[in-house]
């Protein structure tokens with residue numbers, strides 16, 4: 241995973257690189273390093289720990305250098321340490337490299353280089369890159385040729401930046417790892433994502449996999465892997481810089497929870513139109529194709545997969561097409577019954593999740609039509625899919641996904657209504673009612689957010705429990721899964737989600753005095769059934785919190801009432817209290833909410 245940033249221009253590079261790293265810390269934060277080119281020499285500073293630690297201790301802080309590269313690491317090969325931190329140098333000390341990704345054949349390359357006399361100082365896969373560059377440079381005496389030969393030897397994924405006294409700029413290569421190039425005036429930027437350099441420019445270029453680039457302060461040259469110069473179109477990104485700041489909130493996660501109404505409004509704008517047909521200009525799917533679709537797959541990971549589970553219910557109910565949801569890392573290795581009449585939808589906030597991208601490639605190879613739903617413009621998944629629908633949630637920085645989740649459900653719900661209109665299988669008045677319900681959701685979330693202080697009290701009760709269960713039926717079970725993931729992820733409390741009816745088939749044995757159980761009921765039809773399951777755990781000593789939109793009172797449990805909507809969309813509302821509970825439990829435990837341990841925002845390894 242890891243974050244990389246590069247700068248060349250007229251300003252001091254150090255503060256720009258450090259700020260970029262701070263913005264990229266969500267991608268990994270166990271060690272950080274920086275390389276500057278100063279007085280004809282490469283200067284390197286690396287520290288174990290967070291970027292702040294590097295900044296506090298680096299002797300490069302006062303450097304006037306105006307060119308450099310930097311890295312924040314999420315360890316894959318080798319423990320977090322300053323030796324394993326990037327940048328890595330080759331044995332001659334001429335090539336400094338930062339790398340995001342995994343070099344799968346690094347052991348083979350290391351053996352080859354060792355036989356040729358190279359020595360290694362770290363346990364990383366990355367260290368083979370600068371040494372291989374040196375090996376080929378000795379032969380070619382031309383950096384670009386040597387760099388291209390190096391990347392052709394690499395198997396796996398990489399975004400690489402190289403700094404050297406042998407040239408004026410920064411060389412770049414990319415394969416299956418995110419990388420953007422930002423163009424300024426007499427200065428240029430390279431980063432793992434847009435927000436890292438958004439305060440300096442809105443003009444961006446997105447390299448294709450296999451491409452290389454040479455970036456100086458006043459030129460950008462792009463090459464394909466045959467070293468032919470290629471044109472890459474410039475894209476203007478109109479994100480507001482404040483969207484990538486905390487904007488007065490204590491944490492990004494809290495800010496992003498509060499941004500959910502706006503995220504949904506922007507995602508639905510122009511797509512859901514009352515008293516008119518939905519508008520999905522992003523995809524060009526005609527009725528003839530859609531009528532022949534016999535199966536829809538939704539494939540994703542983590543929270544995005546939960547959004548897919550909600551999407552399945554809406555799609556099946558509105559289109560009558562069987563919809564299967566699969567975790568991307570499973571989909572890839574399962575037996576696939578896919579053909580040209582299978583529509584595969586891939587959901588990924590970052591658009592860089594390795595398993596989701598691999599699953600998409602597989603579905604395409606088997607002849608399916610593919611749609612990517614992503615939040616990041618130009619991300620890898622959007623370049624692989626036949627069609628892309630963007631969620632317009634704005635940059636999501638906290639590792640725990642919140643506003644992207646509700647935007648993903650909103651997108652897929654709007655898509656289902658659009659399909660239903662094309663297929664003409666549902667009553668128009670019903671669809672019109674659904675559109676209205678969907679457009680009303682943001683206001684209802686605002687109402688839930690008004691009571692956010694109440695969750696602090698619930699969090700106090702929960703913060704020191706050892707086990708927590710989330711239960712619900714149907715879509716409420718999906719909300720249970722997502723709520724449970726949030727609690728595990730940021731509050732480090734063991735929690736599990738179960739279909740409410742399943743508890744008595746085993747897990748109820750774990751319920752004892754003080755166990756926390758959170759129930760979700762947003763469908764009146766199953767109110768009594770799930771209430772009975774909650775009574776069963778209360779009898780065995782559990783403390784119960786119920787999130788519901790039904791009119792229900794019970795003094796044996798804490799009840800959180802949420803506004804009513806169509807049950808298909810209720811997960812968008814029901815998750816909000818659960819996000820807030822997880823958030824305040826993590827705060828109660830004094831944890832770093834935005835950067836939970838062992839995690840990274842985009843999972844670019846398989």
Ligand code: M6R
Nearest residue numbers: 542543544588589590593640641
């Ligand atoms: O970027 P993606 O949507 O593909 O990421 C998928 C998961 O890694 C992600 O949703 C993860 O589960 C979140 N950290 C959950 O909050």
